[in-house]
Amino acid sequence: DGGITQSPKYLFRKEGQNVTLSCEQNLNHDAMYWYRQDPGQGLRLIYYSQIVNDFQKGDIAEGYSVSREKKESFPLTVTSAQKNPTAFYLCASKGQETANTGELFFGEGSRLTVL
Amino acid sequence: DQQVKQNSPSLSVQEGRISILNCDYTNSMFDYFLWYKKYPAEGPTFLISISSIKDKNEDGRFTVFLNKSAKHLSLHIVPSQPGDSAVYFCAVLRGSTLGRLYFGRGTQLTVWP
Numbered sequence: 001d002g003g004i005t006q007s008p009k010y011l012f013r014k015e016g017q018n019v020t021l022s023c024e025q026n027l028n029h030d031a032m033y034w035y036r037q038d039p040g041q042g043l044r045l046i047y048y049s050q051i052v053n054d055f056q057k058g059d060i061a062e063g064y065s066v067s068r069e070k071k072e073s074f075p076l077t078v079t080s081a082q083k084n085p086t087a088f089y090l091c092a093s094k095g096q097e098t099a100n101t102g103e104l105f106f107g108e109g110s111r112l113t114v115l
Numbered sequence: 116d117q118q119v120k121q122n123s124p125s126l127s128v129q130e131g132r133i134s135i136l137n138c139d140y141t142n143s144m145f146d147y148f149l150w151y152k153k154y155p156a157e158g159p160t161f162l163i164s165i166s167s168i169k170d171k172n173e174d175g176r177f178t179v180f181l182n183k184s185a186k187h188l189s190l191h192i193v194p195s196q197p198g199d200s201a202v203y204f205c206a207v208l209r210g211s212t213l214g215r216l217y218f219g220r221g222t223q224l225t226v227w228p
Contacts, residue, residue, distance in 0.1 A: 004158075006158075035218075040124065040220060041220060042121075042204060042218045042219055042220035042221050043159070043204065044218075045215065045216075048215065058215075088156075090158055090159070100147070101147050101149070101164055101166075101208070102146075102147050102149060102164075102206070102208030102216050103149065103161050103164065104161070104216060106158030106159050107158050108156075108157055108158050109156065109157065109158050111156070
């Protein structure tokens with residue numbers, strides 16, 4: 001079945017450590033996105049990528065980094081520079097079929113807790 | 116600067132009644148308006164959308180209304196069911212920004228028997 005797979009689902013890390021969250025999609029979508037959800041904050045855009053080898057900062061990119069070496073993969077690294085990394089992270093993708101309507105397909109999310 | 120505002124963090128409705136979730140936006144240039152539903156510890160799922168050239172779109176129990184002059188969007192669920200209990204996010208799209216969505220903060224809907 002086609003979809004978006006995020007891993008791990010739960011992750012605990014010590015303060016000061018870098019963490020990489022995986023996002024893989026087999027939908028053949030060109031665009032991929034990373035959002036962060038905090039209680040009462042809605043979804044905030046961290047980074048997005050429209051095509052391979054290209055990505056742009058979203059609204060809260062500080063302390064995060066991404067790469068887009070393959071169409072299927074868009075990993076997010078939460079660096080030690082991110083001041084409040086504990087959150088629920090959501091990866092999403094979008095294909096040509098919904099390019100004009102904005103509909104995104106989301107993964108199941110990764111819960112990161114920094115101790 | 117919030118592009119999309121959902122001013123009610125929560126809504127409680129009895130099963131069988133109508134649920135009305137509201138959303139206000141700031142920019143009259145938005146092209147599409149979407150509603151997403153989210154259960155705890157899961158990713159959001161697309162529910163329904165409406166183009167800026169329409170004022171109503173219906174899909175089964177879900178209807179979205181768009182009032183462009185008021186920059187207001189609403190989602191009506193009728194009849195409401197306990198399985199509808201979730202967080203609902205309003206999102207807006209401006210086509211010129213290459214498909215980037217702006218999300219509201221969400222409204223927690225609780226449907227009780």
